[in-house]
Amino acid sequence: MEVGVIGVDVGGTKMTAGLYREEIVKLLRVQVDRGAGAEGGFKVICDMLVDLFNEARLRGFSVERIGVGFGGPVDFESGVVYLSHHVRGWENFPLRDELERRFGVSVVVDNDANAGALGEWVFGAGRGIDDLIYVNIGTGIGSGVISGGRLVRGWRNLAGEIGHMTVKLDGPVCSCGRRGCLESLASGSAIGREGSERFGRAMRSEEIFELALEGNAIARQILFEVIDSLAFAIGAAVNLFNPRKVILGGGVAEVSESLLVEPLRERLSYYTLREVYEGLEVVRAELGYDAGVMGAIALAIVMF
Amino acid sequence: MEVGVIGVDVGGTKMTAGLYREEIVKLLRVQVDRGAGAEGGFKVICDMLVDLFNEARLRGFSVERIGVGFGGPVDFESGVVYLSHHVRGWENFPLRDELERRFGVSVVVDNDANAGALGEWVFGAGRGIDDLIYVNIGTGIGSGVISGGRLVRGWRNLAGEIGHMTVKLDGPVCSCGRRGCLESLASGSAIGREGSERFGRAMRSEEIFELALEGNAIARQILFEVIDSLAFAIGAAVNLFNPRKVILGGGVAEVSESLLVEPLRERLSYYTLREVYEGLEVVRAELGYDAGVMGAIALAIVMF
Structure with a gap:
């Protein structure tokens, strides 16, 4: 394909992001202190995304969409996080809109269990x-x-x-x-x-x-x-x-x-x-x- | 609407069929001896359908489709009954095709629990x-x-x-x-x-x-x-x-x-x-x- 996508896995203490174009061409994994709260976590997510957008540009393709699997309940329709059971500050965080505003591409946010099911369906044992x-x-x-x-x-x-x-x-x-x-x-x-x-x-x-x-x-x-x-x-x-x-x-x-x-x-x-x-x-x-x-x-x- | 539909509820010992056009305009309910098997039950269904097709003609409208809720597991894709737990002879009975062949309209067959859910969704507490x-x-x-x-x-x-x-x-x-x-x-x-x-x-x-x-x-x-x-x-x-x-x-x-x-x-x-x-x-x-x-x-x- 002419374009790629980015996937971000938001855990309690571990953030992972991958730039994908037929395969993962660059993967970033960052430990985050739980005490940094949603604010600290969101900053790490944004830094990783900037890095991966740069990587895509260097490789000569564009990023079409960002998918985010969040470790907690999410309102899929609005892309708003309900809360995290592990990290404070995520209550009603409009994760999709904040990312769309900053990066100018469409963003999909869901909980990590749904993302996991889709992952196996598309790439894994559920094909x-x-x-x-x-x-x-x-x-x-x-x-x-x-x-x-x-x-x-x-x-x-x-x-x-x-x-x-x-x-x-x-x-x-x-x-x-x-x-x-x-x-x-x-x-x-x-x-x-x-x-x-x-x-x-x-x-x-x-x-x-x-x-x-x-x-x-x-x-x-x-x-x-x-x-x-x-x-x-x-x-x-x-x-x-x-x-x-x-x-x-x-x-x-x-x-x-x-x-x-x-x-x-x-x-x-x-x-x-x-x-x-x-x-x-x-x-x-x-x-x-x-x-x-x-x-x-x-x-x-x-x-x- | 210019046309109507017919619904048939196939139970173990009770068959009910209704001609519907904005409301039920005619309802038939027939007790069937369990010993009559699938053959006997199917004959009752067909007799009721003939009656309701006649009724529709008398009232000046046509029957567009027949829905059948069956009291047992059904392969929805093919319209074939898997079996009845109560009445012998229904194993692999191609109920949809048999009815389509006889009455020349499209037929949908599902189990009665699915039909019940749809009924409440369309007409009842689930609107x-x-x-x-x-x-x-x-x-x-x-x-x-x-x-x-x-x-x-x-x-x-x-x-x-x-x-x-x-x-x-x-x-x-x-x-x-x-x-x-x-x-x-x-x-x-x-x-x-x-x-x-x-x-x-x-x-x-x-x-x-x-x-x-x-x-x-x-x-x-x-x-x-x-x-x-x-x-x-x-x-x-x-x-x-x-x-x-x-x-x-x-x-x-x-x-x-x-x-x-x-x-x-x-x-x-x-x-x-x-x-x-x-x-x-x-x-x-x-x-x-x-x-x-x-x-x-x-x-x-x-x-x-």
């Missing part, structure tokens, strides 16, 4: 699949759903909140204040917390996966419970959306197939109607570490 | 609301979802199976063979079964609702548990779809507001993320007894 659920299992758990070739957004672009589906009424307290949400049982932080409790020392989820691979019984039991919670919630979503593929992304999903994806695929049969389970594929996301920025690029390409 | 969940609570429990002004169909038009979402791992055996599905806990038949067990005599759900209204403690406890199960499953759907309205249809939903709709609306706050619950409306369906045929008429009007 050619018009009915898919993308579940990101990392520090938190979010999902984006494509149904009939379109993102399911809901009334206020808040659809896909699988992380806050109740799984266990008497489960741990969740970041949202309620109890037993999927996120409180199966996120990376929840796995670490569970391991720390049962092993009696501070642990991260990665270590528990390693112990499970080595055959440690406690670690295997933790994983069994995590997979059961995931199957319960994803099974409900599968009954409701009838997807052809479930795509698992995020740090937790990057462990070996045999530890998470295969047992989850089997366990899903307990929680889904037979007709809906038939032919369902459960796979890992393909985009890995750059999923965020690839999702933002997909937003810029698809959502106009 | 003007592009993000809604319609839940039909009768002998079984089904749902149809409209998101961004479009039916959510899923890969094989099997989306919306809220009735088979697992709510209680150790719950009663469901018609689908698994345990603790919403349908096994909160459908009309489940309420009747629960009452029969606790009161020690055969009961129907209607009687339990009456007793609850009179203040009977056992009946109220049964209802509390039913509402909790509904809130659990509908809450999951609300987190996933972010609808503006939840519309409750079917026989069970026709009891007084104070007994079901109001407590359910409150209970939903336990199972939904605060941002998603904010502004959510929970209402009864408006179409009542003729919901099936109005849904089929909506199919004929909207789905072309």
Whole structure:
């Protein structure tokens, strides 16, 4: 193509931006102090964009559009951020309009779960699949759903909140204040917390996966419970959306197939109607570490 | 309009067809013996259609399209019935093509839950609301979802199976063979079964609702548990779809507001993320007894 696009992934403490023209031709990644707030974060975004616009000019093409995947709820219609759960100052920030005013190109802003789903749909494990659920299992758990070739957004672009589906009424307290949400049982932080409790020392989820691979019984039991919670919630979503593929992304999903994806695929049969389970594929996301920025690029390409 | 449409609601033992032109100008309702199978049912459908085509001719207008809401899963693309859970012989029946061949007008066939959602969207409690969940609570429990002004169909038009979402791992055996599905806990038949067990005599759900209204403690406890199960499953759907309205249809939903709709609306706050619950409306369906045929008429009007 004669032109390129830019994708920006806005995290709590990490900003990533990529200039894309058939492939990512330049990628920038910047750590941001959480204390810098929305103001500091926005300044970093603008600096990265100036850099990438310059790069495009040097390479002799123009930037047609900017896609932004934001780590929190966004009003897609207006491009205004509702808030960030991690960084102060983003409440009602008109991110799209501010960027359009400064850079003079059209901008699309969405939450990072929707961007992640679009990324896998355009570039990854969801290519050619018009009915898919993308579940990101990392520090938190979010999902984006494509149904009939379109993102399911809901009334206020808040659809896909699988992380806050109740799984266990008497489960741990969740970041949202309620109890037993999927996120409180199966996120990376929840796995670490569970391991720390049962092993009696501070642990991260990665270590528990390693112990499970080595055959440690406690670690295997933790994983069994995590997979059961995931199957319960994803099974409900599968009954409701009838997807052809479930795509698992995020740090937790990057462990070996045999530890998470295969047992989850089997366990899903307990929680889904037979007709809906038939032919369902459960796979890992393909985009890995750059999923965020690839999702933002997909937003810029698809959502106009 | 110069032309009319026909809607046909195909149930297990009851067929309803309506000729529609600004309103229903003629309605036919026929009981069918379950033993007559698909063959017998199809003959009744055709007889009703001949009658309604004649009626249209007498009134001086033509029939433009036929919509059929079928009580079981349907492949929307091809108009072929997958099967009926109640009547033998419907497996892979090419209902759309058979009707088009006989009557020479275009035909749209969908499952009755999708038709019900469209009916409320076009004629009922969902007018003007592009993000809604319609839940039909009768002998079984089904749902149809409209998101961004479009039916959510899923890969094989099997989306919306809220009735088979697992709510209680150790719950009663469901018609689908698994345990603790919403349908096994909160459908009309489940309420009747629960009452029969606790009161020690055969009961129907209607009687339990009456007793609850009179203040009977056992009946109220049964209802509390039913509402909790509904809130659990509908809450999951609300987190996933972010609808503006939840519309409750079917026989069970026709009891007084104070007994079901109001407590359910409150209970939903336990199972939904605060941002998603904010502004959510929970209402009864408006179409009542003729919901099936109005849904089929909506199919004929909207789905072309």
